[in-house]
Amino acid sequence: MIDRLLESLTQLPLLARFAFAMTVILIAPALCRRLRLPPIVGLLAAGVIFGPYGLHVGPRHNEVAEHCADIGKLLLMFFAGLEVDLQMFHRTRYRSLAFGVATFSLPLATGFLIGVYFGYGWVASVVIGSLFASHTLLGYPIVQRYGLVQNEAVTVTIGATIYTDVASLLVLAICIPIHTSGFSATAFVVQLLELALYLPLVLFGLSAVVRYLIDKFHSKEGQFLVMLLAVAVAGIGAELINLEGIIGAFLAGLALNRAVHSSPAKSELEFFGNTLFIPVFFITVGFLINPRVFAATAASHFGLVLAIVGGLIVAKWLAAFLTRQLYGYSRDEGLIMWSLSLPQVASTLAAAIVAFNAQNQAGERLIDQPTRDSVIVLLVVTSVLGPILTERYARRLSGAKIPADAPAVGPIERAAPIA
Numbered sequence: 001m002i003d004r005l006l007e008s009l010t011q012l013p014l015l016a017r018f019a020f021a022m023t024v025i026l027i028a029p030a031l032c033r034r035l036r037l038p039p040i041v042g043l044l045a046a047g048v049i050f051g052p053y054g055l056h057v058g059p060r061h062n063e064v065a066e067h068c069a070d071i072g073k074l075l076l077m078f079f080a081g082l083e084v085d086l087q088m089f090h091r092t093r094y095r096s097l098a099f100g101v102a103t104f105s106l107p108l109a110t111g112f113l114i115g116v117y118f119g120y121g122w123v124a125s126v127v128i129g130s131l132f133a134s135h136t137l138l139g140y141p142i143v144q145r146y147g148l149v150q151n152e153a154v155t156v157t158i159g160a161t162i163y164t165d166v167a168s169l170l171v172l173a174i175c176i177p178i179h180t181s182g183f184s185a186t187a188f189v190v191q192l193l194e195l196a197l198y199l200p201l202v203l204f205g206l207s208a209v210v211r212y213l214i215d216k217f218h219s220k221e222g223q224f225l226v227m228l229l230a231v232a233v234a235g236i237g238a239e240l241i242n243l244e245g246i247i248g249a250f251l252a253g254l255a256l257n258r259a260v261h262s263s264p265a266k267s268e269l270e271f272f273g274n275t276l277f278i279p280v281f282f283i284t285v286g287f288l289i290n291p292r293v294f295a296a297t298a299a300s301h302f303g304l305v306l307a308i309v310g311g312l313i314v315a316k317w318l319a320a321f322l323t324r325q326l327y328g329y330s331r332d333e334g335l336i337m338w339s340l341s342l343p344q345v346a347s348t349l350a351a352a353i354v355a356f357n358a359q360n361q362a363g364e365r366l367i368d369q370p371t372r373d374s375v376i377v378l379l380v381v382t383s384v385l386g387p388i389l390t391e392r393y394a395r396r397l398s399g400a401k402i403p404a405d406a407p408a409v410g411p412i413e414r415a416a417p418i419a
Contacts, residue, residue: 020057024050025279040345041380043279047286054291065284072281073350074249075273078231080136080165080347081253082266095156095327100163103319103341107132108171110315114307123179124367127355130171131375132312134164136345136383139390143336146398153333156323157340162254165347169250170195172351173243176358179366194241202234202248207255214259223265224272230256246350285353294373301370308374309381316342336393343386344378352376 028046029039050057108129115125137158148154177191213226230252238248260266298305317338324334352375358366367375 017057020050021280021283024283025276029279037384040282040349040383043282044286044289044376044380047283048289048291049286051283051287051289053287053289065280068277069281069284070245072273072277072279073353074231074235074245075269076278076281076350077246077249077347078253079270079273081250081255082257082260082270083253086257092152092155092159095152095323096159097163098326099156099319099323099337100160100167102323103135103160103316104133104164104167106319107312107315108168110311111308114304114311118304118307120367120371123175123183124371127172127175127366128308128371130168130175131344131348131352131355132308132315133168133171134344134347134351135161135316135341136343136347137161137340139340139343139387139394142387142390142394143340146394148336148394148398151333151397153324153329153337154340156327157337160341164341165250166254169247169347169351172355173238173247176243176355176366180358180360182360191241195243198237198241198243199251202237202251203255206230206234206252207259210256211259214263220265220268223260223263224268227256227260227263227265227269246347246354250347282349285349288353289373289376293369294376297370297373298377301374304370305374305377308371309378312344312378312382313342313385330397332393332397336390336397339386339389339393342389343382344375345383348375349379 024046025043028042032039032042048054108126111129111132112122112125115128116122120128140158143149143151143154173195174188174191177187181187210226210230214223217223217226231249234248234252234255235245236248238245238251320334320338320341323329323337324331329337352367352372355366356369356372360366
């Protein structure tokens with residue numbers, strides 16, 4: 001009977017598959033919120049359970065699903081750029097720079113040493129380090145609830161996000177063409193020159209064009225399409241100089257940050273992306289995970305998994321500790337800087353998938369399956385541990401409980417809840 005049920009699931013018509021996917025996107029994040037887990041965990045688990053290595057509801061290769069996932073990946077990085085608070089960053093830019101350098105360079109060095117120790121080449125080791133270097137502010141709603149957003153240590157941590165995300169993506173942008181085409185001093189210099197030209201074109205040129213178009217198109221629909229067009233143009237521009245589209249999408253978010261900050265179309269696009277395309281991206285990532293191979297990899301490469309997870313946690317703590325000592329923050333302020341910078345979710349996962357898919361002429365991947373699976377373990381551990389620790393340290397730092405009439409915002413919810 002079970003076999004017949006599984007066979008019927010694999011033969012569902014397209015419309016039934018769509019209805020099933022919408023049901024999963026509706027239920028999985030809600031269940032995770034009740035369990036105080038990040039919604040992304042539920043979507044990844046749903047992809048594993050219903051994917052080609054589970055109940056076979058989701059096909060291994062489907063052009064529609066893959067296209068939606070690609071759009072979701074771009075929108076995920078675009079929203080990450082949009083959500084950077086540039087005004088807050090400007091107020092504490094020098095201290096944010098110091099913490100940004102620390103929380104980028106120490107995890108980068110740690111990841112590089114781990115990669116070298118486990119026998120990876122220098123390019124793959126640098127990429128592993130770059131995956132350590134960024135962070136996702138899952139704990140931001142928690143410090144917001146406790147009224148700690150104006151605390152300098154919290155503001156510095158939020159401002160440091162722009163440095164870590166940009167730097168880690170630029171490292172990935174340089175490493176991918178080196179892996180796929182081989183290292184060439186001339187090609188490396190050309191790549192740097194292309195980056196030097198591309199960055200201001202997107203950050204200033206695209207921003208100016210979008211401002212002009214938004215003034216021309218006053219309707220919400222027109223501004224909505226302008227933002228989608230900007231993401232596509234920035235992504236295409238990145239690919240033309242051998243970068244990944246996610247890098248262009250993130251830079252487009254930074255470029256449009258102020259131009260669309262008060263636009264009603266921004267919230268519409270966030271709703272659109274977070275409701276459909278970004279969940280599809282996370283579900284399709286779950287499609288890639290074979291539970292048996294994943295478990296076998298975790299067991300056979302337990303040392304690698306432990307080193308990646310433990311190395312990230314220690315490196316992020318050390319960066320927060322040194323910054324705390326440098327600027328004289330309290331113990332709890334240093335700990336909350338650590339917990340806020342701990343979660344590795346959106347950009348880390350997107351970059352890991354891009355690095356896993358990058359192959360050279362011999363068919364060798366930039367990072368292999370054990371590393372990719374270790375990154376997914378890292379994602380789950382830090383996305384759960386980070387908010388839990390932030391809740392604890394925020395309560396101690398504020399010295400007060402949450403007011404009874406405070407909004408019921410979960411520890412992993414935010415303006416863009418899926419990312």
